[in-house]
Amino acid sequence: MKTDAQMFSVTPGPHAVQVEGVTFTYHGAGRPALRAVSFVQAAGETIGVMGASGAGKSTLAKCLNRIIPEFEDGDFRGAISIAGEAIGHLRVCDVAPKVGMVFQDFESQLFSTNVAHEVAFAMEQVGMDRAEMDRRIVPALEAVGLRGFEHRDPTSLSGGEKQRLAIASVLALRPSVIVLDEPTTDLDPEGRAEVFDLIAKLRAQGLSLIVIEHESEELRAADRIIVLREGEIAADGPPAEVFARSELLTACGVRPPGLGHALKLLGIDARADSVEEAYDAIVRAYPRIAAASVGDCADSRAPEHRAIAENAAGGPPFITIEDLSFSYPGGPRVLDSIDLRVEAGDFIAIVGQNGSGKTTLAKQIVGLLKPATGRVTIEGKDRAQMRPAESAREVAYVFQNPDHQIFAATVEDEVAFGPRNFGLDDGEIRRRCDEALEAVGLHGERQSDPFLLSKGERQRLAVASVLVLKPRMLILDEPTTGLDHREQVRMMALVQDLNRAGIAIVIITHTPWLVAQYARRVVLLRKGAKIFDGGVREFFMQDELLHSSSFRAPEITELSRRFGTLALTTGEFAEWVKGRA
């Protein structure tokens, strides 16, 4: 007899999905978004799809349930079959029982005011009777770990829970394949872990899954990886084989897994699917290294950090936060007795789970919120006595979603908006726009329509539009969310350059490698309280703290700690190993 969870194991035949020569060109586009893509997914197989933004990942996902070409204008060629049945003649809603689709934006895919009804929604649409719905709801919620949440309002769930609910609602229809299009992009580390644990569980149950994802580490457990580049399949094979091709991955805008990249830098021809496997491979290749002493890995960025600290030394703290507490009306405390100093030239990463108070703290610094108790001062001046616009030239804030501020007809007008509000003369505005657009690499786009830029470009435009005010501190709220690896690196290189130019940086982020590679100081918040404030190396040594905050160190850091040292980047680790060999 099948258990509840096993009820979702489907065996539609030898093939879950068959894609033959699919080419799609969006209306008005100069080149196809997908070019002659063909692959077959065996029943029960989990395929990870990777690639840079614009490589065709989401286009492929939308083809699988007929959103393309039903929703998007363009030229579609080729054929797709689900469980042996051609779907070319079907509408999107007709494909729903065969292909379950989970989108990145979880807010846009939940429609009900109660969890049980949300799971029933798709079953209602296909005309299922009430008794059958009742039979399917509990197993679906059980499978995603939401049993007992039946009467909860979906808006009250965490991001991870919302995505698991979206998965439950497609599971209830028992589709032949489930497609997850970047399901964890907007989630914190805990939410990501919840969703990937669930994906592993569904895979173990024999479901056919297609998972689109940017982070290679998360897809190591897949049966197969397909890498897309400019609409074509650039690689297709088992994860170990594909992830060993670091140059190809980098060329495709995909961050190679740190472990494989480290082995490659060390000239070791081996595959590593885990820290332990990488450790064994390195010990085999460099037998002397196992005896290294604790904490002696050189900090490759130390000289630069020292120089920045010396430049900033002597002056008073730029921002001082004393005993700051805050609650939204009628709600619990969001910030609890926070003390924090930001020095000129600092580079701080604020980390913590969703709801821990990170964005609220940032809004207190820029003056969008006022403290209930305690105070924030900017160079000794009380923040509460200043309007947000008054300090915009001191402290700038880049919102997580660049689309929350873009409105002008051209890139140049968008950037000039701030200086115009401050009444600067035309010559000064032009000079500042030139500088800001140059700094973010958009000087060639000054007459472009901002709404036609890529997400990464819009994010850099948002930075330029506050940079133009020449702030001394920049707060960036999750500046790399939704960007591919190439865009992430470009964005962070820009932020690093600004910091080198003397601007204090505070980034709010969930991405461990980004903290390790760029920040000099980490502030960890939990339930509104500051529970860690110190150096990045010190932070990644705190196993208990990391674990309790669901924040994992990058794999390369974990590997280095296995050797008794602590490296923050692959390059740093490779240098250390070579120095010992």
Next chain:
Amino acid sequence: MPIYLYIDRGTFVHRLHPSVKVFALFVMFWSVYWVDNPWALAPVGLVMLWIVQLTDSWPNFYRLRWLFAILVFTTTIAWMVFYRRGAVLVNVPVFHVSRLSLVFGIGRGIKLAELLAASVLFLSTTKIEEFTYGLQRMRVPYRASFAISLSFRLVPLFIDSAVTIVDAQRLRGYDFSQGGPLERVRRYVPVMIPVFMGALRKANNMAMALEARGFGFSHEPGTFIDYPVTAADAVAFAFLIALGAMSFMLYWTGLGGIGPLK
């Protein structure tokens, strides 16, 4: 902070059949529509206050207190400018303060506040799926019922997004409070464009997600929820008919207008 107005309570108003609740919303609008006199608007207002107390919907009214205050205040002031009937009581430039303009202005303010209050009460006690169900039972096609109820769900999301956009523009030194009334409206362009673009994107994502979940598969979808009609529904229905009839009688007899106060 919750972005939806529904407050989950087990009161008899919450348990009413969704069609009765939709009908109640219609009757409230109807009753308010026919009368202008503040005294004649009082019975409907008292009924609403009683239901607010009964359903413990005060938190939603507290959240929207400024909206109510601004609505009543600006409407009253506006009608004191534009309503130029009756003998002048106080001679102030621009304002025509007469007994009639005062009564008419206050009446209009209360009228708008009651229309808003009826909507808030409805959303405080009715789930979105109940709204859809209620409309369907009233023979409104499923697609239209769902679209209407979904639009209510989207309003708080757009308000949330607009608040963030206002913050983003203020941090770029933008002052929304400069200039006269028309200039102030014009100054909201840097908010309206991102809200509009975001709304289009959200609507597109939602439409895709809906169809991907089978929306449109069947003209007569199954229903997970089912609401039996009870005696309480019959009583509520009779009460609403009486309330609607009474308001129409106030209009018919002239008691609901401002004429008797001349």
